[in-house]
Amino acid sequence: MKGKNPQNSLITMNELVLPNDTNTLNNLMGGRLLHWMDIAAAISAQKHCNRIVVTASVDNVSFQHPIKLGDVVTINAKVTRAFNTSVEVRLDVWAENIPSGHRVKSNEAYYTFVAVDQSGRTIPVPALIPETEEEIALFEGALRRRQLRLILGGKMNPDEATELKALFTAAKQ
Helix, strand or coil: CCCECHHHHCEEEEEECCHHHECCCCEECHHHHHHHHHHHHHHHHHHHHCCEEEEEEECCCCCCCCCECCCEEEEEEEEEEECCCEEEEEEEEEEEECCCCEEEEEEEEEEEEEEECCCCCECCCCCECCCCHHHHHHHHHHHHHHHHHHHHCCCCCHHHCHHHHHHHHHHHC
8 A cells, every 4th residue: 555645635624604603702612613623634534545534533622712703714634644544634723804814723633533444344544655844743743642642542551652751751861
């Protein structure tokens, strides 16, 4: 199976915040944004895998700036690393008030997806071949983020997290 360039999985999704998307303060509801982010990330993962994918995890999502009624939400999603049957996708969320031209980064997150066949069984995914400095940094960090997800999910013993341990032992030296 050939490796793919991260640019092949890059997608941009836009949504207009309408009254039905907001809370009583006229801010976008967090759950609606998470829904849109899941869709954008799934499309990116499917483009990389050329397979059906299912959401396996969502990393810490913090809401840095409220998104207001009438804002245009832009979600950029791109695969940062492929593992055996899963891929990590980075999302950056921007909110823009078109009349004022004010644009602010609202969120960023990492989603993990697992590729499955028609029966729901996991299947291998193509490797990712990072090319730019930014892609290489995201690729290298993905293994540490994965180990942390597995530890927090009870699927990895902390003693087995060699990449994470290396961060702390290097910091002590």
